[in-house]
Amino acid sequence: MRKAIVVGSGAGGATAARELQGKYDVTVLEAGGEFRPFSANLSRIEILKRIGLMRDAREIRFLFGQMKARKTRDRSIMINGGAIGGTTTLATGNALRVDHDLKAIGIDLDAEFEELYREVPVSTDHMKRWYPTTRRAFSIFQDMHLNPHPMPKMGDSRKCINCGRCVLGCPEGAKWDARKFLKDAMRKGATVMTECAVERVIISGGKARGVIFKEGWRTEHLGADLVVLAAGGFGTPAILKRSGVECEDRLFVDHVLTIAGRVSGARQNTEISMPFAAQRDGYILAPYFDYLSYFFNRRWKFRAADTFGIMIKIADDCTGTVHGNRIEKTLTRRDRAKLEEGAATCAEILWRLGAKERDIVRGTINGGHPGGMLPLTAEDSGTLHPSALPENLYVADATLFPNSLGNPPIFTIMALARRVSRMCLEL
Numbered sequence: 314m315r316k317a318i319v320v321g322s323g324a325g326g327a328t329a330a331r332e333l334q335g336k337y338d339v340t341v342l343e344a345g346g347e348f349r350p351f352s353a354n355l356s357r358i359e360i361l362k363r364i365g366l367m368r369d370a371r372e373i374r375f376l377f378g379q380m381k382a383r384k385t386r387d388r389s390i391m392i393n394g395g396a397i398g399g400t401t402t403l404a405t406g407n408a409l410r411v412d413h414d415l416k417a418i419g420i421d422l423d424a425e426f427e428e429l430y431r432e433v434p435v436s437t438d439h440m441k442r443w444y445p446t447t448r449r450a451f452s453i454f455q456d457m458h459l460n461p462h463p464m465p466k467m468g469d470s471r472k473c474i475n476c477g478r479c480v481l482g483c484p485e486g487a488k489w490d491a492r493k494f495l496k497d498a499m500r501k502g503a504t505v506m507t508e509c510a511v512e513r514v515i516i517s518g519g520k521a522r523g524v525i526f527k528e529g530w531r532t533e534h535l536g537a538d539l540v541v542l543a544a545g546g547f548g549t550p551a552i553l554k555r556s557g558v559e560c561e562d563r564l565f566v567d568h569v570l571t572i573a574g575r576v577s578g579a580r581q582n583t584e585i586s587m588p589f590a591a592q593r594d595g596y597i598l599a600p601y602f603d604y605l606s607y608f609f610n611r612r613w614k615f616r617a618a619d620t621f622g623i624m625i626k627i628a629d630d631c632t633g634t635v636h637g638n639r640i641e642k643t644l645t646r647r648d649r650a651k652l653e654e655g656a657a658t659c660a661e662i663l664w665r666l667g668a669k670e671r672d673i674v675r676g677t678i679n680g681g682h683p684g685g686m687l688p689l690t691a692e693d694s695g696t697l698h699p700s701a702l703p704e705n706l707y708v709a710d711a712t713l714f715p716n717s718l719g720n721p722p723i724f725t726i727m728a729l730a731r732r733v734s735r736m737c738l739e740l
């Protein structure tokens with residue numbers, strides 16, 4: 314059987330491995346190890362913060378090694394998952410279809426989305442467990458004509474215990490993540506190699522011949538007939554560049570800023586993250602307990618149980634780039650204007666919820682939806698294969714998106730990765 318290498322085991326990689334295994338003998342190379350949810354007691358973290366030991370969000374790696382945090386020059390924090398399942402294990406489980414920009418260049422993913430909705434359980438059943446403050450917030454959003462919608466969530470809502478730690482990994486297995494697709498691939502015979510970080514793709518004679526990867530201190534080589542890169546919006550362009558494939562400096566990350574207020578007894582920290590969202594022009598608003606700010610931001614000083622946050626997630630301008638491990642990404646004037654417009658609305662909502670003006674604080678700006686550095690164009694719509702790539706090297710993640718979504722991308726990445734895999738099956 315022909316051999317395929319899939320790099321990365323997140324939304325794109327797990328989907329590709331599951332599709333390809335059988336027609337190809339698939340090996341998944343994943344830089345990280347097994348995923349374990351964060352299990353530390355929050356009161357201990359609060360003590361560490363009080364004595365000044367929690368200052369820099371990059372230190373999250375000491376508490377929770379599966380979350381990778383890097384800082385840009387303008388001090389935004391870039392987040393991604395670095396273990397099996399990729400960033401899907403840190404996701405809040407939102408399942409949205411956001412493919413208008415792909416449709417606009419002639420890529421119709423109707424069939425792939427239909428299949429995904431059949432295979433991945435998605436529901437808004439979590440609504441039944443919303444706390445009174447969240448219900449009140451929903452009504453306030455409605456009163457302000459913000460048109461909120463309960464968020465469709467991937468997973469089995471019956472298993473959810475409202476622990477509020479979705480972004481730290483679900484301890485109950487209630488939240489769906491890409492490890493499920495990876496297991497399917499393994500059941501069909503795929504091999505998954507952890508702690509194997511791919512350095513570059515070996516390209517000669519216009520074809521990908523395999524990859525060079527690091528396993529511990531050892532440098533190894535693995536040959537293949539097909540290579541699919543799904544190392545995420547930060548990881549894939551880094552590998553491409555090291556392999557001599559030019560990318561475009563069009564990185565987007567969907568910056569997030571959370572505005573929070575002291576709202577007594579809100580208990581948002583023990584409720585499912587992002588229970589609903591309102592779509593605005595170029596950004597979304599959604600209730601969100603921002604752990605990154607709670608852990609590391611000195612302005613974030615209220616008791617967790619009395620903190621209610623609302624995130625602004627923007628569709629940012631595609632202006633950044635990745636150089637190896639370094640991410641260059643700054644907020645443009647347009648990005649800042651969206652954040653400011655959203656922040657003013659959040660402050661109004663929090664005030665209506667009962668927070669005093671002096672008790673409304675800003676969180677740490679972060680980004681965790683990277684992509685855009687090898688964008689598909691209308692010319693690629695039939696092949697999903699940008700011409701910069703050798704014929705048997707494919708990309709199956711948000712690196713291919715023409716623009717930022719400003720919205721949760723997992724479902725759209727999985728639909729696209731599925732289609733990309735089908736193109737590979739035709740090779």
Ligand SMILES: Cc1cc2nc3c(=O)[nH]c(=O)nc-3n(C[C@H](O)[C@H](O)[C@H](O)COP(=O)(O)OP(=O)(O)OC[C@H]3O[C@@H](n4cnc5c(N)ncnc54)[C@H](O)[C@@H]3O)c2cc1C
Nearest residue numbers: 321323324325344399400405406407511548681721722723
């Ligand atoms: C806190 C947070 C919450 C989120 N919530 C949601 C949500 O609710 N819904 C939603 O749709 N989206 C959400 N997202 C975004 C979503 O999780 C990611 O956009 C998505 O997982 C990206 O999928 P991917 O396959 O491209 O990359 P990833 O899922 O990041 O997977 C890439 C994998 O490749 C591995 N890798 C990287 N480099 C290498 C290398 N050189 N060699 C080998 N392996 C490598 C990484 O370790 C990783 O496991 C969230 C993101 C964050 C940060």
Ligand code: SF4
Nearest residue numbers: 473474476477479483
């Ligand atoms: S709130 Fe529910 S879905 Fe989220 S981590 Fe806890 S148990 Fe899992």
